[in-house]
Amino acid sequence: MTFHDQVIAILPKLRVQALSLTRNRAAAEDLVQDAVCNALAAQNSFIPGTNFSAWMHRILRNRFISDLRKRRETTDIDDVPASSFASPATHEDNLALKDLSMALSRLPADQREALVMVVIQGMSYEALAEATDCAVGTAKSRVFRARRQLEAWMSGDLPANDKLRIKVKALRDAMDARRRAGQSSDDLMLS
Known part of the structure; x- marks a missing residue:
């Protein structure tokens, strides 16, 4: 299976993970798109034969954390x-x-x-x-x-x-x- 085929096959699982992290469908789609772009840019760093799913999930999670650090926006539950x-x-x-x-x-x-x-x-x-x-x-x-x-x-x-x-x-x-x-x-x- 080619690298691109693996990316396409894992998209549904990435969407679920992104939705669980962001709790917002639009933000989740953006996160998945950004993670896929990061993965494509880092395609040469992936070692064939290793766990592609874990590699992609880590990229998505790291992208989410990076985005959070950039925003640093918090809300107290009592204010909602x-x-x-x-x-x-x-x-x-x-x-x-x-x-x-x-x-x-x-x-x-x-x-x-x-x-x-x-x-x-x-x-x-x-x-x-x-x-x-x-x-x-x-x-x-x-x-x-x-x-x-x-x-x-x-x-x-x-x-x-x-x-x-x-x-x-x-x-x-x-x-x-x-x-x-x-x-x-x-x-x-x-x-």
């Missing part, structure tokens, strides 16, 4: 309006997906990235370790800790002082009360 975290849900499945999405976004970036690469993309721990420049044990630990933390958050097994959990519970209770009273709860999502 609640409406950006929730939208009117009509089914319990939508609520569960939102809970999962919120829980995933709360994971540390290294754990989220490791979980997505292993669980969603099916990458081996060895390939993950190579792509993220860490030991295999560290890669396994990141996935384990991410799974354990998600399980705790999704089962409601959280500390009593967890501000986000308290806010979400209050919002759900208010929505349920309005539904029982036959009132719309759309305005709650806007506040």
Whole structure:
């Protein structure tokens, strides 16, 4: 398989990784495009017979980190309006997906990235370790800790002082009360 064929074959996995890093479809596409450009420019440095997937994932991750360093833009979660975290849900499945999405976004970036690469993309721990420049044990630990933390958050097994959990519970209770009273709860999502 030629170098270009390998690049084309790995694009879907790069898109998934980029989306897990950026959490924005347009930014993810830009990141993939930049990573592919970097890979094409560094094509001669790739050693045939080595793990092409790990090499590409590392290029994408390094490009993401470089872009972050250039921007250095941060936002405190308390400064973001609640409406950006929730939208009117009509089914319990939508609520569960939102809970999962919120829980995933709360994971540390290294754990989220490791979980997505292993669980969603099916990458081996060895390939993950190579792509993220860490030991295999560290890669396994990141996935384990991410799974354990998600399980705790999704089962409601959280500390009593967890501000986000308290806010979400209050919002759900208010929505349920309005539904029982036959009132719309759309305005709650806007506040």
